[in-house]
Amino acid sequence: MDTAPPISDRLEDLETARDDGRQKIDWAFQHMPILQSLREDFEDEQPFAGVTIGMALHVEAKTAALVETLADGGAEVAITGCNPLSTHDDVSAALDANDAITSYAKHGAEDEDYYAAIEAVIDHEPAVTVDDGGDLVFRIHEEHPGLIDSIVGGTEETTTGVHRLRAMDEDGALEYPVIAVNDTPMKRLFDNVHGTGESSLASIAMTTNLAWAGKTVVVAGYGHCGRGVAKKAAGQNAHVVVTEVDSRRALEAHMEGYEVTTMAEAAEKGDVFVTTTGNRDVIAREHFEVMQDGAVLANAGHFDVEINLDELADLATAERDARDGVREYELEDGRRINVLAEGRLVNLAAPVSLGHPVEVMDQSFAVQAVSVRELLENGADYDAAVHEVPDDLDREVAEVKLAAEGVAFDTLSEEQEDYLQSWQHGT
Structure with a gap:
């Protein structure tokens, strides 16, 4: 199958689209304190330096904040949409203007163009995949099995994708580790609800x-x-x-x-x-x-x-x-x-849709970001299966959010921790 060209090659008024997309992204990022905190850390530490990340997500402003956060951490990112009607062309164009990002997402793509864009992302030979619905993972397994040995792992954002991946895992067909971001409390309790x-x-x-x-x-x-x-x-x-x-x-x-x-x-x-x-x-x-x-x-x-x-x-x-x-x-x-x-x-x-509220997606995309970091830091610890988000990472995201909101919460004393973890205390 032929691959799709980047979005910048397909828009007539490219400059206006990039400006409009940049305005949307900047507004979203202004209200995403968790990603702001992570971006500062990533810029200093460069955890993704030299790594190519392939993504198939809803390409709109909040997603773009995640993409740019990964790019600022040193990643080369190739992205396309996971739903032809959810792509915002102006946001896609603004992403594609970043030297570290190539965006193939185009609003209203027909099936052939949709999968051509998936193929274009795969052509970048990503070391990590970030999915919403599983199409990128499945395409790699079905059409490009030769790439699997070079893939460290992936993340999956949504309920449907996790269902499909678990079925794949149970059949013994999943050949690299995928972290089920959807199934962690910071996703389900806020994003989904x-x-x-x-x-x-x-x-x-x-x-x-x-x-x-x-x-x-x-x-x-x-x-x-x-x-x-x-x-x-x-x-x-x-x-x-x-x-x-x-x-x-x-x-x-x-x-x-x-x-x-x-x-x-x-x-x-x-x-x-x-x-x-x-x-x-x-x-x-x-x-x-x-x-x-x-x-x-x-x-x-x-x-x-x-x-x-x-x-x-x-x-x-x-x-x-x-x-x-x-x-x-x-x-x-x-x-x-x-x-x-x-x-x-x-x-x-829907034509008027803007997706989930910004603050909610800040939490979910932060879990995506720390999960990608986890795979690159500790990928050898994960076998080819569907894995839960490590609990300490999920709590890390919650704590950053609470700090940003100025919300205080209690911590256990040593005596309380000892009591909870011991079977030797009586009633």
Whole structure:
């Protein structure tokens, strides 16, 4: 397959794009105190000197702050997008203007161009991969196995990517170590819950210009992302219905006060549907057939397979763009079903989307940065498998954040530590 040229070779008004992208990046970085602290350390220590890092992420301003932090630590970085609709061309161009960074990300890339950009990143022969969804890791294993021996390791940012990598690991097919950034507390408790919850609802509201109060919102999946969406929707006076396939999560949602039922039943009553499962065909033909007129469907999972758009298109007698980012499907009986952002990740792919809040991504990207540093410093300690983020690194990021916020917290005395770690103390 041919590889894609850098973004700078594909934009007409390159100078304006770079200026606009730089403005966005600078604003984001101003509100990212953890990355600011890490960048100062990296500039002094140069932990990535001589290392090539390949990245496939959502290329927007907050991501750019991470990329430049790694570059300032000595890395040569090649990056492309992990979702064609989440790339901001101006940010991509601003990154590409950095001598240490080559960006291939282009908004709206078709499948062929998308994978050509992945190939272009791989052509740099990265020693470390940084992924959001796993496409870079899988492409290397499937098409470029000869590179694997030179790769120290990788990191994976999102739930869907970690699921895919764990399946790969269980099959014995993963041939270099990958740190599951998604699974660490500093990612799940904040990025997945608050980031996905706030950004998804904000994107849906801005795309549709509809209120949450009084709506019945169906949240498919009650993992960390689903918890966040449900919590934020309830906080804006919506009635929340949760659907789940895991009995314990369903019970948890019930005990949190949400209505819990099957998607077959929820489909008849929902005004807005938000999928957060990481699985396919969560909303399909049998659900479309009973939905109310005007139902709004959005996906907050990584890939565009949660809503079966092929089956919806088969049912529809007409389609149109009802407004920017909203595709309306009219069924034979006149009911209309509205799909946002082509069923892609709504908090990044909708036209008005800005992704997760800056402060939240500061935490997640800081975990990415220290995980990359960990692989380069201690890569020999990691075998070819999916690994957790070392707890001391996760706590390091939390402590930097608390210090930046001026928040004090207690520490254990020696006596308290001894008590907790000993079995010899009685009651």
